[in-house]
Amino acid sequence: MPFQSLGIDPRLCTTLATLGYNVPTPVQEKVIPLILQGRDLMATAQTGTGKTAAYVLPLLHNLINSPASPALRGLILVPTRELATQVERSVRTYAQHTGLTSCAVYGGAKLSTQTKKLESGVQILIATPGRLLEHLKLGNVSLESLRLVVFDEADRILDMGFWADVQTLVALFPKKRQTLLFSVNLNKSIKRFSEICLKKPLTIALTPTVPDTSHIAQIFYGCDKEQKNELLSYLIGSRNFSQALVFTRTKGSADVLGAHLKESGLKTAIFHGDIPYAHRAKALNAFKAGVIQVLVATDIASRGLDIEKLPVIINFDLPPDAEDYIHRIGRTGRAGESGEAFTLVTPEDKSKLKEIEALAKRTFKIDFLEGFEAKRWHIPKPKKQGKRPTQKGKKPDTKLGKKTNAKTATKPTQKHPTKKAKR
Numbered sequence: 001m002p003f004q005s006l007g008i009d010p011r012l013c014t015t016l017a018t019l020g021y022n023v024p025t026p027v028q029e030k031v032i033p034l035i036l037q038g039r040d041l042m043a044t045a046q047t048g049t050g051k052t053a054a055y056v057l058p059l060l061h062n063l064i065n066s067p068a069s070p071a072l073r074g075l076i077l078v079p080t081r082e083l084a085t086q087v088e089r090s091v092r093t094y095a096q097h098t099g100l101t102s103c104a105v106y107g108g109a110k111l112s113t114q115t116k117k118l119e120s121g122v123q124i125l126i127a128t129p130g131r132l133l134e135h136l137k138l139g140n141v142s143l144e145s146l147r148l149v150v151f152d153e154a155d156r157i158l159d160m161g162f163w164a165d166v167q168t169l170v171a172l173f174p175k176k177r178q179t180l181l182f183s184v185n186l187n188k189s190i191k192r193f194s195e196i197c198l199k200k201p202l203t204i205a206l207t208p209t210v211p212d213t214s215h216i217a218q219i220f221y222g223c224d225k226e227q228k229n230e231l232l233s234y235l236i237g238s239r240n241f242s243q244a245l246v247f248t249r250t251k252g253s254a255d256v257l258g259a260h261l262k263e264s265g266l267k268t269a270i271f272h273g274d275i276p277y278a279h280r281a282k283a284l285n286a287f288k289a290g291v292i293q294v295l296v297a298t299d300i301a302s303r304g305l306d307i308e309k310l311p312v313i314i315n316f317d318l319p320p321d322a323e324d325y326i327h328r329i330g331r332t333g334r335a336g337e338s339g340e341a342f343t344l345v346t347p348e349d350k351s352k353l354k355e356i357e358a359l360a361k362r363t364f365k366i367d368f369l370e371g372f373e374a375k376r377w378h379i380p381k382p383k384k385q386g387k388r389p390t391q392k393g394k395k396p397d398t399k400l401g402k403k404t405n406a407k408t409a410t411k412p413t414q415k416h417p418t419k420k421a422k423r
Contacts, residue, residue, distance in 0.1 A: 002022060002023065003016055003021070003022070003023075003024055003057075006024060006028070006029065006032045006033055006036075007032070007033060007036050007061075008032065008057055008058070008061055009060075009061045009064055009065060011064065011097055011098060012057055012060055012061060012064075012094065012098070014097070015093075015094060015096060015097055016057075016094070019093070021053075024050070025049060025050035025053075025054075026049075027045055027049045027050050027051055027054050028050050028053055028054045028057070030204065031043065031054040031055070031204070032054060032057060032058050034202060034204075035054075035055060035058040035059075035178075035180065036058050036061065036062075038178055039178070039200075039201070039202050040178060040179050040180070040198040040199050040200065040201040040202070041179075041180045041181065041198075041201055041202050041204065042181045042183075042186065042190075042194050042198055042201040042202070042203045042204070043180075043181070043182055043183075043203070043204040043205070044182075044183060044184060044185060044186055044204070044205045045182050045183075045184075051152075051182060052086075052087055052090050052152070053090065053094065055076075055150050055152075055180055055182070056076075056087075056090055056091055056094055057094060059074045059076075059124065059148055059150070060091075060094055060095050060098060060100060062147070062148065063098075063100055063123060063124070064098050064099075064100065066147075069123070069145060070121040070123065071123070071142070071144070071145035072122055072123060072124075072125055072141065072142065072143065072145060072146060073123055073124070073145050073146060073147045073148065074123065074124040074125070074146075074147070074148045074150075075124075075125050075127065075132075075143075075146055075148070075149045075150070076091075076124070076125070076126045076127070076149075076150040076152060077127060077128070077129055077132070077149070077150065077151050077152065077157065077166075077169070078126060078127070078128060078152045078153060078157075079128065079153050079156040079157045079159075079160050079162065080106075080128065080156070080160075080300060081106040081107065081108055081109075081128065081277055081280075082280075082284075082300070083152065083153065084104040084105075084106045084126050084127065084128055085104055085106075085281075087104070087126045087152065088102055088103070088104035088126045091124055091126065095124075100123050100124060101120075101121060101122050101123050101124070102122060102123070102124040102125070102126065103117045103118060103122040103124075103125055103126070104125075104126040104127070105117075105118070105125065105126075105127045105128070105131045105132060105135060106127065106128040106131050106277075107128060107130055107131045107277075108276060108277030108278075109277055111134065111135075111138070114131075114135070114140075115135070115138070115140050118135065118140045118141060119140070125141070128162075129157065129162040129165035129166055129169060130162065130165055132169065133165055133168060133169065136172065143172055143173060143174065144174065145174075146173060146174050146177055147174075147176075147177055147178065148177065148178045148179075148180070149173060149177055149178070149179045149180070149197075150179075150180045150181075150182070151166075151179070151180070151181045151182065151183075151193075151197070152182050153182065153183065153184070154181050154182060154183040154190055154193055155183040155184050155185060155187070155189070155190055156184075158189050158190070158193060163193075166193070166196075166197070167196065170196055170197045173197075179197050179198050179199070179201075181193070181194055181197065181198060181201070184323065184327075185323070186203070186205075213326065213329060213330070213333070213360070215333045215337075215338050215339070216329055216332060216333040216338070216339045216340070216341050217338070217339070217340045217341070218329065218341045218343070218364065219340065219341070219342050219343070219367065220342075220343045220345050220353075220364045220365065220366050220367065221235070221342065221343070221344055221345065221366070221367055221368065221369055221372070222345050222346075222366040222367070222368050222374050222377050223344055223345070223346060223368075223369075223372050223374050224346060224347070224374045224375055224377075225346045225348065227372050227374070228316065228344050228346070229257065229260045230372070231344060231369065231372045232246070232257070232261070232314065232316055232344065233260070233261060233264040233266070234369070234371075234372070235314070235342065235369070236261075236266060236293075236294060236314075237264070237265075237266070241293070241294075241311065241312045242290070242293070242311060243287065243290065243293065243294075243295075243307075243310055243311055243312065244293065244294050244295075244311075244312040244313075244314055245287075245294075245295050245297060245307070245310060245312070245313050245314070245331055245332075246294060246295065246296045246297070246314045246316050247297060247298070247299065247313070247314070247315050247316060247317065247319070247328050248296060248297070248298060248316050248317050249298070249299075249317035249318075249319065249320065250298065250317075251272040251273065251274050251298055253316075253317060254270050254271075254272050254296050254297065254298055255270060257296050257316060258270040258296040261294055261296065266293055266294050267291070267292050267293045267294065268292065268293070268294040268295075268296060269283035269286060269287060269292045269294070269295050269296070270283070270295075270296050270297075271283055271284065271295055271296065271297035271298070271300070272297060272298040272300055273298065273300050283295065287307070288307055288308075296316075299319060299324055299327075299328070307331065308334075309334075309337055310331055310332045310334070310339065311332065311339060311340065312332060312339070312340050312341075312342065313328060313329050313331055313332045313339065313340070313341045313342070314341075314342045314343070314344075315328060315329075315341070315342070315343040315344065316344055317344075318343065318345065318349045318352045318353065318356070319352075320352075322352070322355040322356045322358070322359040323359065325343075325356045325359075326359070326360075328341075329341035345366060346374075347374070347377055
């Protein structure tokens with residue numbers, strides 16, 4: 001099915017063709033016609049499925065087929081600076097032949113620079129909730145002409161503590177508007193979210209709750225906590241990874257690990273919320289360009305970062321939520337490419353590992369690298385067979401109707417060839 005059959009303006013279809021996009025993804029095929037009908041929509045959608053284009057294209061279609069106006073008419077709210085810049089880049093790409101203007105505003109950047117862009121006239125605004133409220137208080141933005149509002153990664157918006165900001169913003173939106181909400185899941189918080197910002201929405205599950213990760217090789221290495229730093233250095237160095245995105249649980253552990261990897265001779269950068277945005281952007285660009293071999297990041301990078309052909313993800317720490325594990329490894333193996341995801345697991349991580357296995361509906365094998373065998377991992381011992389009527393170490397023939405001479409009985413096969421069973 002070509003894009004033209006979805007009802008998209010021919011000018012947008014021409015742009016898509018020049019970009020090499022001739023056939024919509026399943027998400028785009030299902031969502032675009034519904035948005036063009038003007039209905040409010042609440043949908044589950046993973047990153048990497050073409051979700052951004054699924055709402056940007058109908059937004060552009062509506063604006064170029066309505067009376068021209070310099071006023072702000074489309075608003076896309078996102079949880080992070082990184083996602084804001086990524087979405088704004090997509091808007092500019094798809095709108096390049098329409099004459100429509102766009103801008104991204106987010107915390108960590110100069111208000112004065114963003115103010116100048118807003119004053120020049122913006123029809124589509126991509127914003128984080130907190131920074132948008134700042135511009136509204138300063139009178140830099142008017143929402144009077146707003147016609148379409150998109151909440152992208154709504155679950156993440158709530159997780160990052162923007163609930164109060166969202167409530168304030170919704171009260172300022174025009175009552176006559178179309179609202180779209182995209183989330184990885186539709187839990188109770190999201191349903192409560194939808195009740196304050198959507199009107200009789202269509203609810204659609206666009207992708208499975210757990211995305212397909214069969215194209216990503218998932219390798220788990222068991223180790224003791226005190227071995228992790230050295231094991232990670234060895235893993236990256238011995239495999240000679242060209243690029244590796246390493247996830248830690250906290251900002252502090254990212255700083256410590258980053259310093260360790262630099263001391264080990266690996267070109268490393270650190271990426272988390274306490275690092276100024278300009279420095280994060282510089283680190284990310286250096287990583288994409290191959291100048292930096294290892295990027296150590298917190299879960300701020302698990303969504304919204306689009307790094308083409310990223311070969312390797314490493315979970316230095318398991319995330320607090322099983323779903324975040326799926327988002328992390330989803331940074332590799334994108335757009336049909338294959339990828340590898342390595343995870344370091346300590347004995348303290350066993351319960352979290354079980355949660356991930358339950359979500360993935362599979363059991364993961366724990367391997368041990370030579371020289372890093374964990375001392376505190378429990379390795380099951382052979383089961384005791386009980387007393388036998390024959391000589392010690394001899395196995396009786398259990399075949400019906402036969403008796404075996406103890407001298408000719410065969411020795412039992414060891415279940416654990418690397419360990420001698422206790423007799």
